[in-house]
Amino acid sequence: MLVSGIPYRTIWLHEASVRIIDQRRLPWTFDLLDLHTVAEVAEAIRDMAVRGAGLIGATAGYGMWLAAQEAATQKELQSLADSLISTRPTAVNLSWAVNRQLAAIQAAGFQNRIETARITAETIADEDAASCAAIGQHGLEIIQAISARKPGQTVQVLTHCNAGWLAFVDHGSATAPIYAAHAAGIPIHVWVDETRPRNQGARLTAWELAQQGVPHTVIADNTGGHLMQQGMVDLVITGADRVTRTGDVANKIGTYLKALAAMDNGVPFYVALPSSTFDWTLSDGVKGIPIEQRAPDEVTEMEGITDSGSIETLRIVSPGSAAANYAFDVTPARLVTGLITEKGLCSTNEAAICALHGKIPNSNLTAPLS
Numbered sequence: 001m002l003v004s005g006i007p008y009r010t011i012w013l014h015e016a017s018v019r020i021i022d023q024r025r026l027p028w029t030f031d032l033l034d035l036h037t038v039a040e041v042a043e044a045i046r047d048m049a050v051r052g053a054g055l056i057g058a059t060a061g062y063g064m065w066l067a068a069q070e071a072a073t074q075k076e077l078q079s080l081a082d083s084l085i086s087t088r089p090t091a092v093n094l095s096w097a098v099n100r101q102l103a104a105i106q107a108a109g110f111q112n113r114i115e116t117a118r119i120t121a122e123t124i125a126d127e128d129a130a131s132c133a134a135i136g137q138h139g140l141e142i143i144q145a146i147s148a149r150k151p152g153q154t155v156q157v158l159t160h161c162n163a164g165w166l167a168f169v170d171h172g173s174a175t176a177p178i179y180a181a182h183a184a185g186i187p188i189h190v191w192v193d194e195t196r197p198r199n200q201g202a203r204l205t206a207w208e209l210a211q212q213g214v215p216h217t218v219i220a221d222n223t224g225g226h227l228m229q230q231g232m233v234d235l236v237i238t239g240a241d242r243v244t245r246t247g248d249v250a251n252k253i254g255t256y257l258k259a260l261a262a263m264d265n266g267v268p269f270y271v272a273l274p275s276s277t278f279d280w281t282l283s284d285g286v287k288g289i290p291i292e293q294r295a296p297d298e299v300t301e302m303e304g305i306t307d308s309g310s311i312e313t314l315r316i317v318s319p320g321s322a323a324a325n326y327a328f329d330v331t332p333a334r335l336v337t338g339l340i341t342e343k344g345l346c347s348t349n350e351a352a353i354c355a356l357h358g359k360i361p362n363s364n365l366t367a368p369l370s
């Protein structure tokens with residue numbers, strides 16, 4: 001997508017390194033960062049220089065290309081793979097990408113690991129971008145239908161966190177239908193939840209929507225219910241970090257509350273995701289999806305920029321008070337109107353999800369937390 005009018009992806013190979021946009025610096029500065037080692041890739045994921053399920057997966061894919069260069073034995077390769085998988089627990093795209101790399105290297109033979117890993121990393125990134133573009137076209141149908149019911153009026157979409165192109169390689173999941181509608185000339189406006197504690201909505205979604213020229217308004221996290229009661233939201237679209245085969249959705253903390261408010265107000269609540277975000281081993285998201293807990297200082301502190309242009313971190317919580325930082329929650333399938341995938345739209349039940357992906361329903365399946 002565009003940054004100052006120039007098209008970018010969020011990650012690409014640059015000489016012997018992996019080049020990323022350092023999202024810790026946005027929206028204050030647009031900085032690129034080169035990652036040279038698996039340790040640097042792991043740190044970039046853990047510290048959220050890259051974040052968002054799709055991009056975490058793509059970064060891990062490229063990290064495995066570096067791992068293939070660092071590892072002299074299969075055991076060392078597995079150990080580096082494990083170090084990448086351990087960086088963040090909730091987004092399933094991470095282990096999906098690493099395991100895909102391990103399987104590709106095993107199939108090609110260890111001696112061919114570096115070239116195999118490079119090709120696989122590029123394929124994962126290209127597929128991610130293509131999937132998001134397809135999600136945009138499928139989601140566009142929903143926005144077109146809403147627009148047809150209110151001709152000449154603006155379609156009002158609410159989104160949470162950043163499920164934009166910054167969370168993927170390109171286009172985004174929740175934002176892809178928005179960008180497609182904007183490109184098709186449908187008047188559209190986005191309510192952007194600020195998304196405490198790290199403010200991915202206020203910092204990232206608002207920035208990328210502005211870069212593409214999409215009208216939007218940032219709101220405090222607790223505002224969505226009021227807007228829905230007042231008829232000011234036509235549609236909610238969020239992304240997902242992990243979706244069970246039954247349609248339970250793990251996404252950024254606060255998503256569940258938006259889904260409850262949407263259900264209470266008859267507002268359609270859609271989740272957009274590439275198929276790499278399904279966890280086929282799980283049928284109960286509340287019991288089975290591991291929820292990342294991050295450092296409390298993300299809650300007790302906030303980063304911003306002063307009028308003089310210096311980036312400062314301020315403590316905003318009373319000294320001495322403890323803070324808890326659950327990074328994700330699970331929205332049960334019953335609260336989700338439908339899924340928008342690259343394969344098409346889908347109801348949130350196991351039969352429909354499995355049918356779309358050529359899998360056999362098995363709702364008795366259980367799996368331990370992983």
Ligand SMILES: CSC[C@@H](O)[C@@H](O)C(=O)COP(=O)(O)O
Binds near residue numbers: 051055168239252327
């Ligand atoms: C890939 S879009 C879906 C999610 O990844 C997104 O909404 C989200 O929760 C991102 O969380 P983050 O903690 O910024 O990685």
